[in-house]
Amino acid sequence: MHIFITGIAGFLGSHLAERCLNLNHKVSGCDNLVGGDLDNINGLKINFHNANCENLDEMTKIMKGVDVVCHAAAYAHEGLSNVSPNLICQNNVVGSTSVFTAAIRNNVKRIVFCSSMARYGKIEAPFRETQNPKPVDPYGVSKLAAENILKILSSTYNFEYNIAVPHNIIGTKQKYDDAFRNVASIMINLILQNRKPIIYGDGNQKRCFSDIKDCIVCLEKLLFDKNITSETVNIGPDEEFITINELFEKISNKLQFNKGADYHKSRPNEVFKALCSSDKARDLLDYKTSVSLDKSLDLMIEYIREKGPKKFEYNYDIEIENEEIIPKTWKNKIF
Numbered sequence: 001m002h003i004f005i006t007g008i009a010g011f012l013g014s015h016l017a018e019r020c021l022n023l024n025h026k027v028s029g030c031d032n033l034v035g036g037d038l039d040n041i042n043g044l045k046i047n048f049h050n051a052n053c054e055n056l057d058e059m060t061k062i063m064k065g066v067d068v069v070c071h072a073a074a075y076a077h078e079g080l081s082n083v084s085p086n087l088i089c090q091n092n093v094v095g096s097t098s099v100f101t102a103a104i105r106n107n108v109k110r111i112v113f114c115s116s117m118a119r120y121g122k123i124e125a126p127f128r129e130t131q132n133p134k135p136v137d138p139y140g141v142s143k144l145a146a147e148n149i150l151k152i153l154s155s156t157y158n159f160e161y162n163i164a165v166p167h168n169i170i171g172t173k174q175k176y177d178d179a180f181r182n183v184a185s186i187m188i189n190l191i192l193q194n195r196k197p198i199i200y201g202d203g204n205q206k207r208c209f210s211d212i213k214d215c216i217v218c219l220e221k222l223l224f225d226k227n228i229t230s231e232t233v234n235i236g237p238d239e240e241f242i243t244i245n246e247l248f249e250k251i252s253n254k255l256q257f258n259k260g261a262d263y264h265k266s267r268p269n270e271v272f273k274a275l276c277s278s279d280k281a282r283d284l285l286d287y288k289t290s291v292s293l294d295k296s297l298d299l300m301i302e303y304i305r306e307k308g309p310k311k312f313e314y315n316y317d318i319e320i321e322n323e324e325i326i327p328k329t330w331k332n333k334i335f
């Protein structure tokens with residue numbers, strides 16, 4: 001099969017590319033390198049295009065001969081979408097629609113879209129695929145909009161689709177110098193610089209982190225299993241819930257850091273209990289957690305140590321400079 005991966009130089013995209021090559025698929029992909037890193041795909045035998053998903057004609061050209069598309073490109077920034085909604089919606093809605101349209105023009109057989117648990121919003125946890133989603137920020141709304149556009153296009157043009165709903169994935173190759181996202185890797189990067197991590201709110205927000213390896217196995221089925229189509233599936237564990245305070249404690253212990261954390265005002269619209277059920281993934285995709293949170297954090301620490309701690313980047317424009325809403329960490333570039 002010839003698979004095309006958008007966002008291929010990113011965290012998930014690069015791991016997926018590696019896995020598809022190991023399965024002897026032909027791999028092509030694109031990335032605009034705003035959030036990704038060419039190092040992530042260094043040495044992989046892929047056709048790489050430095051292209052923006054929003055450019056429909058270019059996407060149409062570079063998807064020639066492709067069988068399956070995994071649309072993993074996104075500015076994966078839920079928090080940022082509250083202060084830069086235009087940027088995020090343009091990327092998630094226009095960019096995704098352009099990818100789907102280019103794929104249809106090329107008679108692609110199947111499209112898998114990487115959505116986000118942000119689609120659920122603040123409904124009762126653990127979030128199940130059968131629940132009615134009620135996203136509470138532009139990021140969640142735009143991911144859900146892209147899902148709905150994909151479903152409509154699939155029934156109009158008769159191609160297969162699946163929707164993956166990953167949650168809080170961690171692991172090697174994740175960007176750890178982006179001030180706007182990736183809490184575990186930000187904490188590790190700061191502590192390795194002997195700086196105190198920042199926690200928003202009281203730190204009792206609940207999360208469930210998934211290792212990238214366990215996520216990729218599920219994506220593989222959504223992409224290539226003939227019997228699995230038109231499905232929306234949560235991807236990740238539901239057995240190791242942890243608060244942000246507990247996560248901080250775990251990472252501090254591993255790095256023997258004893259300076260504590262700085263607490264800042266909660267970010268707008270943050271979901272307190274963001275937990276997904278894995279029942280459907282267990283039934284449909286044989287999901288199993290093979291990498292524990294501890295093991296995953298150890299691998300990340302080793303990876304960040306090896307690459308070296310980095311100064312934080314603020315690569316995205318803040319569109320609404322409202323003092324009440326924008327976190328000080330971003331406004332004053334505190335990280």
Ligand SMILES: NC(=O)c1ccc[n+]([C@@H]2O[C@H](COP(=O)([O-])OP(=O)(O)OC[C@H]3O[C@@H](n4cnc5c(N)ncnc54)[C@H](O)[C@@H]3O)[C@@H](O)[C@H]2O)c1
Binds near residue numbers: 013034169
């Ligand atoms: N990492 C997580 O915890 C998580 C959780 C839920 C959902 N997801 C979804 O999984 C997907 C991959 O996330 P990730 O963590 O690998 O993020 P990432 O930032 O590491 O990778 C995304 C890649 O897409 C690229 N990109 C963004 N917009 C683009 C555009 N218009 N054209 C071309 N390339 C573009 C970026 O440069 C980046 O390399 C995203 O759709 C994200 O919403 C991730």
